[in-house]
Amino acid sequence: MSTFSVTVGDITQERVSAIVNAANSTLLGGGGVDGAIHRAGGPAILAECRKLRETTLPGGLPPGEAVVTTGGNLYAHYVIHTVGPIWHGGNGGEEETLVAAVANSLTLAAARAEADPPISSIAFPAISTGVYGYPKEAAYRVIYRTIRAWCDQRRDPAEIRLVLFSDEDLALFTDVTGVSP
Numbered sequence: 001m002s003t004f005s006v007t008v009g010d011i012t013q014e015r016v017s018a019i020v021n022a023a024n025s026t027l028l029g030g031g032g033v034d035g036a037i038h039r040a041g042g043p044a045i046l047a048e049c050r051k052l053r054e055t056t057l058p059g060g061l062p063p064g065e066a067v068v069t070t071g072g073n074l075y076a077h078y079v080i081h082t083v084g085p086i087w088h089g090g091n092g093g094e095e096e097t098l099v100a101a102v103a104n105s106l107t108l109a110a111a112r113a114e115a116d117p118p119i120s121s122i123a124f125p126a127i128s129t130g131v132y133g134y135p136k137e138a139a140y141r142v143i144y145r146t147i148r149a150w151c152d153q154r155r156d157p158a159e160i161r162l163v164l165f166s167d168e169d170l171a172l173f174t175d176v177t178g179v180s181p
Helices: 032-041 043-054 094-111 136-153 167-177
Strands: 003-008 018-022 066-070 078-082 121-124 159-164
Touching: 003 136, 003 167, 018 032, 032 043, 043 066, 066 094, 078 094, 094 121, 094 136, 136 159, 136 167, 159 167
Parallel strands: 003 159, 018 078, 018 121, 121 159
Antiparallel strands: 066 078
16 A cells, blocks of 8 residues: 655655646746746746646646656656646635545556656645645645555555655644644
């Protein structure tokens, strides 16, 4: 079975096989986690994202879907880009889209468990809780529930980590899920 942990840190510094990028649909970089990953990973990530836009994703990456690129200059060999939902009050399918974003990212990672190099560990940010406005309490519950269900059924990737921005975020995560680091 896969294992789950939660920590506070800079996702661009995580020593894992893949990190998840809370991307926007353009895949061309942005603010927050997306901008930090593009800056830390260097131009190779953007080059692969542009190629995806020119070939298979001319309209951009739809919310809930995921694609994989190189990790560029990151420790992680891969970046899995996913687009989370924009919060519109909770009645516009936001939860289903967030579940899909997490599950599709895990599916891509599992598909590369035998790749060279393999994805054996993955780190997630708190998708959609920044500029997309998803309330952290609700997002933490959805993200944790989705990852926990994956861990109960799968063994790849072996290690799944949620990387939160601050100690306050970690305390809130612990409060709403009952899970401590």
